[in-house]
Amino acid sequence: MTTATTLKGQPLDKVTLESLLRRRMFYTPSFEIYGGVSGLYDYGPPGCALQANIVDAWRKHFILEEDMLEVDCTVLTPHEVLKTSGHVDKFADWMCKDPKNGEIFRADHFVEDVLETRLRGDKEARGLKIEEKEVDAKKKRKKTKGQEAIKLDDAVVQEYEEILAQIDNYNGEQLGELIIKHDLKNAATGLTPTPPVAFNLMFSTTIGPSSNLPGYLRPETAQGQFLNFAKLLEFNAGGMPFASASIGKSYRNEISPRAGLLRVREFLMAEIEHFVDPEGHKKHERFHEVEDIELVLLDRHTQLSGKTSVKKESIGKAVKEGTVDNETLGYFLARIHLFLKKIGVDQSKIRFRQHMANEMAHYATDCWDAELLTSTGWVECVGCADRSAYDLTVHAKKTGAPLVVRERLEVPKVTEEWEVDIEKKKFGPFYKKDGKTVEAAVLALSQEQREKLAKEMQENGKIVIDVPGVADGKVEISKDLLDIEKRKRTENIREYTPNVIEPSFGIGRILYSLIEHNYWVREGDDEARGVLSFPPSIAPTKVLIVPLSSNKEFEPFIRKLSQKLRVAGVSSRLDASNASIGKRYSRNDELGTPFGITIDFQTVKDGTVTLRERDSTRQVRAEQGKIISAIQSLVDGGKTWQDIEFELPIFQGQELEVR
């Protein structure tokens, strides 16, 4: 258990980091001049570019790499669809209220807060140092309020810790019982909150002018993909397995969002729905490519036993041992890991945590979250759920649409069965008003009964069967009215409802975690300065152009250089302010720009420029064409800075200030 650290292992000062993010407009509370609305944030230019680059990397890593079918479905969703999917009834959190001041709590957060406060009070009473715990993002409210140095029994401490380890596993009733049993009170009023009630997290609205079509803002992009399943399958020429994918906003009306970008009411999601044949234990043909990749796993059993210890093992082993249920689920866990690594997530700050039974969404049969460690604890950033055939089945049942795969069998399936043929022309007139009832009784006969009755028919020319409600409950049927025969049937088509493996990414949470993981502080001569060491491919802007001074001679060089960079597909910004070059570079390190180009008087003479690398602050000097192609290969990952230092002359000149 350690406090949060920067990329370089320094203690992370969250206040300083947040001041940097605000100052550089990575993001900002929405409607701030109107007082803001909790859970809503706007991205400023660097945040917006960072988000776009993460999405772009995601599209390449998943959609392009695996030929997924991208769709863009509407956010507005009519009531009936989300009623069928189960969201209207089950997509809720437990809410309770202070009876006096009306304060509203999420019940699980309330229990956590009070228990954690008591545990800290206990530590204080025992004279122990209170360390920042590795807690969940959700568990960070009102640390101090109501905290008193009261020693608890050892058994009580253990009980509290076990409750906290499985806090996500309690339903509303159980949370209510915990509140009563442990006498949990709101510190502000000293009162017990009301029993938890379910609060549906969907935003509702009305579609059309006549107020008769209620709808919601989608809580996930998945439903649109499921509803289009039949069309997507056709677009894919019937081929299975395949995946659809979607990148778009989703909405959840959080009860009390207070964790910055980590718990918001409107957020960008990137979701994959991978449709797979449930027969054959969901093998994946590319599983061998990832089976040696090692993941840090926290399984369901460990948590239920009140612990949070992890094990690191290859995904191949985890699937083999049954920790992870099947290859397809395992394949995507590994692919998620590779994606997070690629965009610059700290490898020592990832774990995969399995959901406990009560914690899972109503549609899931298994679910693993990729969690990233931040200053507010472990944060769920990617969910990877096995939704089985749940969604396709409920929508097909509701609408009658065939959301199935029809597959030609290579080896036709031959079945042999006793069949009954009713001689309709005679049967009806013979039994008159009882005809339908007798027919139903005949059709309901089991295979065993049919076999027995066929023999009887052959021997007697007639049979007697039970038909409750007709005559005395026994009906005689003669040979000319009914034929019973054993027949072979050959099936060439197999019909099945695919299962769905769903990797679902919260882009905003990934973005925020990425910022923390790449943040560090460079100690300078005058003052310490923040640096955001994003990988070049993800950095909001790739190049800062810095003219030595505002000398007019530099202007044509600036114009040409930014033009050339644009053509090369490299985003750049100009800082032609009066600040010293050192100051301008420092300012820019805060924006995470990996490279800087200085234009100076030497440039005017021979066209060469210097290229500075953000993390090492080392520089090389060469003519512009070489510098630009060096930047291109640094951004696309073809070369490292070490390669460039080897290829181009090192520049030792000081960062001079000449006006």
Added chain:
Amino acid sequence: MTTATTLKGQPLDKVTLESLLRRRMFYTPSFEIYGGVSGLYDYGPPGCALQANIVDAWRKHFILEEDMLEVDCTVLTPHEVLKTSGHVDKFADWMCKDPKNGEIFRADHFVEDVLETRLRGDKEARGLKIEEKEVDAKKKRKKTKGQEAIKLDDAVVQEYEEILAQIDNYNGEQLGELIIKHDLKNAATGLTPTPPVAFNLMFSTTIGPSSNLPGYLRPETAQGQFLNFAKLLEFNAGGMPFASASIGKSYRNEISPRAGLLRVREFLMAEIEHFVDPEGHKKHERFHEVEDIELVLLDRHTQLSGKTSVKKESIGKAVKEGTVDNETLGYFLARIHLFLKKIGVDQSKIRFRQHMANEMAHYATDCWDAELLTSTGWVECVGCADRSAYDLTVHAKKTGAPLVVRERLEVPKVTEEWEVDIEKKKFGPFYKKDGKTVEAAVLALSQEQREKLAKEMQENGKIVIDVPGVADGKVEISKDLLDIEKRKRTENIREYTPNVIEPSFGIGRILYSLIEHNYWVREGDDEARGVLSFPPSIAPTKVLIVPLSSNKEFEPFIRKLSQKLRVAGVSSRLDASNASIGKRYSRNDELGTPFGITIDFQTVKDGTVTLRERDSTRQVRAEQGKIISAIQSLVDGGKTWQDIEFELPIFQGQELEVR
């Protein structure tokens, strides 16, 4: 007046085109298996890729080219913000209702429909051919219903035509008067609809659990940009002019959407807010770059005189003559034109139409729409409005936030004024309870009065002023209580609220128009086939990979080729189906894929492949590296197909079918 045509001038058969778009899943009604919801559509894989490529081109053409500050703000917007912006009160359409069957109409559409039906009936009665008119997208409902061959007086025909030419200019009351005056009835019931009432187009919802924060889904992305103005200005280091930009969904609860992608309730917008100093008539420093570009203009005066005739002239001339108000507005009209041209809009199907006074949104002082001609008439695809200082002013007034630019004056502004200094220590005690009233009277004195009183004070050592309600209405003030002096004041800072020029793009409408503009039919030996000739940079997928047959020998070549294309950043799809190569290419022409690569037995021998160009169906053959770099330069626009035919050997081989 002509009927709609394809790219090659053929009559456009909309039914065939729509069948193609459905079959290839460009887009599809949302929730179709639930019966659909009008005005909501999902994009399938080709539509989604086409949309992404249009957005990407937009981002390069506008944001990157002009260093705009991109932001991403929330869709959820609290009531107060949109109340201030005027949308709660004014963002409405006029709605009327059939009193019997409850059918709901948009009042302007209702008037149009009935008048157009009568005009067609008149033509029929006169024995004239009824041609498809160049009508607005909105004007295409229920063409035939209620149409009878009744001849109208010439004067009536003219009156109807004049009404239609300015239909966008009527308010609800005027539309109601037209309905009564011309006795317009709903053909389905024969009844007059109810008088038009305003129907607000915003979707409403509630934010948070306590139901006390009403909100809306934003009807435009603009407000988020305005609210962040002060932060954006600071991010831009105070520099003016500058532009912010945003790409995101917006929502309008259309009364009765029935025009496919052209009138939807949820849509992607790309909006620019260009902030400019209102002094100096909104010059633009890059205007000279565009001034010779010729645009087709339909101004406000022409429409108000009941006509729709256009003139083609350079934007330089249009600004000079005052048709277009200022350079900044003109600059963006030209830039919009260039963008539409770049993505493949047919140059003969663009016009810029100016809004009439009543038609303009409540915030606009001038507005021009870029309209594209489609089979449903002229469609507004881009709006370019001058919003003046409207939005920043109302939000600043409401919140007290300083949404202004403070600019250091190069030449300080010197003013000279008579000022009054009250000797507070003595003044209050002297006048006691009347102190405040007397002070207010002193401060309210005009410059003229102050000058006169200063002289009086100097001469008499006291003055007498009118203070209604104190004593007898006259109050004497002595020299020791008050000083009146003329003083010079130097202002170094000028403070102003910027004006906003807003180019606003409806991506879905552009996408649909682009499809129609690039569609044509290739007459084949067996049957005619549709082709979508998108420019390579915009086409959903760039390359189709076609193995000659399912021979196993081709597989490593397919894998390597698609890998190489991916690395080169070129999107490709494989068609390894059993259909003939010709059939596979035809299928793909419908998807608008510009290039096809065939892998055949020659490939196995020497590694060469053929490259086919969609529009000419001509082919070249070369080794894979050359083919891939040819494709790259074709996609980025560096080379044309003619260049490639010149560089690489023509392939004359037939499209063989070998298994």
